[in-house]
Amino acid sequence: MTDNDPSAAPDTGRAALRADCGNCFGLCCVALTLTVSADFAIDKDAGRPCPNLQDDFRCGIHTRLRPKGFSGCTVYDCFGAGQKVSQETYAGQDWRSSPDTAQQMFQVFPVVRQLHELLWYLTEALTLPAAASLHPEIRRALEATERHSGGSPEALAELDVAAHRSGISELLLRTSALVRASSPRRRKRDHRGADLIGARLKGADLRGADLRGAYLIAADLSGADLRLADLIGADFRDADLTGADLTGSLFLTQAQLNAARGDAATRLPSPLTRPAHWS
Structure with missing residues (x-):
């Protein structure tokens, strides 16, 4: 599907x-x-x-x-x-x-x-x-x-x-x-299971963050750095990933990307593909 x-x-x-x-x-x-x-x-x-x-x-x-x-x-x-x-x-x-x-x-x-x-x-x-x-x-x-x-x-x-x-x-x-732990960012943000619905995280440095199971519905993550962030089970429905860097992020799935919005500037891990409906 x-x-x-x-x-x-x-x-x-x-x-x-x-x-x-x-x-x-x-x-x-x-x-x-x-x-x-x-x-x-x-x-x-x-x-x-x-x-x-x-x-x-x-x-x-x-x-x-x-x-x-x-x-x-x-x-x-x-x-x-x-x-x-x-x-x-x-x-x-x-x-x-x-x-x-x-x-x-x-x-x-x-x-x-x-x-x-x-x-x-x-x-x-x-x-x-x-x-x-x-x-x-x-x-x-x-x-x-x-x-x-x-x-x-x-x-x-x-x-x-x-x-x-x-x-x-x-x-x-x-x-x-x-x-x-290998992330260069000293302070790793713990957002595990957090309610970040509609959060304004444009350009945020989220390297090495724990976003496991976080609710990121309609969040603005445009230009955010999500390298080495744990994204397992994170809800990206209608999240804005335009220009975001997801290379090296952990446990991201195609379904999560399909639920989000992105563009040609969004950087993805190699096993995943850019959804056809992205701009």
Whole structure:
């Protein structure tokens, strides 16, 4: 449900964690709940196909999602869970031709999506030299997560993904602390979980800041320096990132960028692509 071209991003070992809608059975268009809002033009219960989903599992308004009131679809990222569940977990057996699998498939999809998001973060963590002392532990966590994601439908449906995620979150926190300690900025700002909705942070020096889970909705971050800042789970909806420097930022995802506003001067980490709707 992204309007970016994943093939444009350099391959950093995370190619399988990028959405491939052509090999998915439209799972995000069925399994998820939609609520009328600025992001979605309709209400839709989980398990009910979106009316825009065609018989070939493609979106009938893909090129017109934003003007049609479905900007939320252009933000959502399954981290490759859609094609994994469709082609591997269920071996190409779709929910339309095998309706007896539908309910379980829709239950499994968000579990694999969470596991793939964790794989995205762990893969990045292994590229960070400042966290080299944690790399053996990170690698073990990554291998365990990969095993879970490749499990049977029954195993995935029963997995306590919250418990698994909790342990990895603690590991990523330690990783973040090691990396951010290398920031040249002496005083590292702690904005973890902070309410920064609409905050005026134009040109702010946020190098090495902890913005984990911060609410940055509609914040002005134009020209801000976010190098080495921990951005995991930060809410960038409608945030202004024009001219901001995000190179070297930690645990940023494509979905976060898709939700924000930026321009050609916004500097991005190499695995991510500039959203098509940016000016």
